[in-house]
C-alpha cells in the first residue's frame with residue numbers, strides 16, 4: 145500500500161478531514177436554505193478571523209490572484225499613485241496588476257531576504273505621495289514577513305489606504321485589521337485558512353469601501369466588480385439567496401467548517417502554535433548548518449521556511465529524495481536565487497510530527513547526497529525547541 149505523501153509546500157497545504165468531507169458531499173443548490181445559512185456563517189466568521197468587525201467580507205470563486213485583482217480593480221482609478229512595499233515575487237505581481245488598472249506604481253524594495261525599513265517606507269511615502277499602498281505580509285518567494293502593524297501606522301499617519309496581501313499569512317500570522325488600521329486584507333483558501341484551492345477571500349474596511357463608493361469611473365472588470373458582489377454578500381449574510389455568478393458551493397461549505405475550527409482553536413493559540421512549529425523547523429535547519437533566505441529571525445515568517453541548499457549542484461536530488469521519503473517540499477521561486485534554495489510550508493493544521501517527519505526526510509536526503517553532518521542533529525534540535533519552548 146502506498147502511503148499518502150505529506151504536503152509541506154507553502155500552499156496548497158494538507159487539509160483537515162472534516163473540511164475535505166465537505167468537498168465530497170453532494171453539491172446543493174446555491175439557494176438551498178442550509179447552504180444559505182453556511183454561506184452567511186462563513187461571512188460572519190471571516191470578520192472574526194480577520195479581526196474586522198466593521199469590514200465587508202467577499203468570498204468569490206478564484207485563486208489568490210483574483211483576490212489581488214478584486215482589490216486592484218475596485219480601488220484603483222487611472223492615475224492613482226500606489227506604493228508597493230516589495231519583498232519578492234508577489235510584490236512584483238501586485239505592481240504589474242495595479243498598472244493594468246492605470247495606477248502609477250513605485251516600489252520600495254530591499255535586498256533579497258531583507259525588507260525595507262519603516263524609515264525607508266516613510267521617506268518614500270513623503271516623496272511619492274501615494275493614495276494607496278500594497279504590502280505583502282509574507283512573500284512566499286522569500287519567506288520574509290513585513291511589519292504590517294508598523295507599516296499600517298505609517299499609512300494612517302500619512303492618510304494612505306493600505307492593502308495587505310495576506311495570502312501566506314491570514315490565519316497563520318497575527319493580523320488585526322481594526323486594531324492596526326489596515327484597510328483591506330486579502331487571502332486565498334489554500335494556505336493557512338485550510339481549504340482546498342479555489343476561493344479568493346478578502347475583507348474591505350470602511351476606508352477601502354469609501355474609496356470604492358467615491359469612484360468617478362466604472363470598475364473596468366466585470367467579474368471583479370464589487371457592485372456585482374456586494375449585494376450577494378449582503379443577501380447571504382441576511383440569510384437570503386442571491387445570484388450573480390454561481391458560488392463554489394462545496395468550497396464555501398468547506399470554508400465555513402475551517403473558519404469554525406480556526407475560531408474554536410482561538411486566534412492567539414493558533415498564532416502561538418505557528419510560532420512554535422516555525423521555530424522548531426528553523427532551529428533544525430540551523431542545527432544542520434543550512435542558511436535561510438530571511439537575513440534575520442525578525443524578518444522570517446512563521447508560516448514557512450526558506451533554507452538554502454548546502455550544495456546547489458545537487459539540489460534537484462535533494463527534493464526528489466525527500467519526496468521518496470514521503471515529504472513534498474517546494475523549489476525556489478525568487479528569480480535571483482531560484483536554484484539556490486527551497487521552501488517548506490508549515491501552516492494550517494500542521495503539528496510537530498509533520499515537522500519531525502520533514503526534517504527526518506531532509507536529513508535522509510542530505511545524507512544520501514554526501515553532506516557531512518551527524519544524522520539526527522536536525523530532528524533533535526526541532527524536538528528540543530518544541531519541548532523546551
Ligand code: PMP
Pocket residue numbers: 155207208209210234280282283284309310311312332
Ligand atoms: N500572494 C502571495 C503572498 C502568495 O503566496 C500567492 C500564492 N502563492 C499569491 C499571492 C497568489 O495566489 P494564487 O496562487 O492562489 O493565485
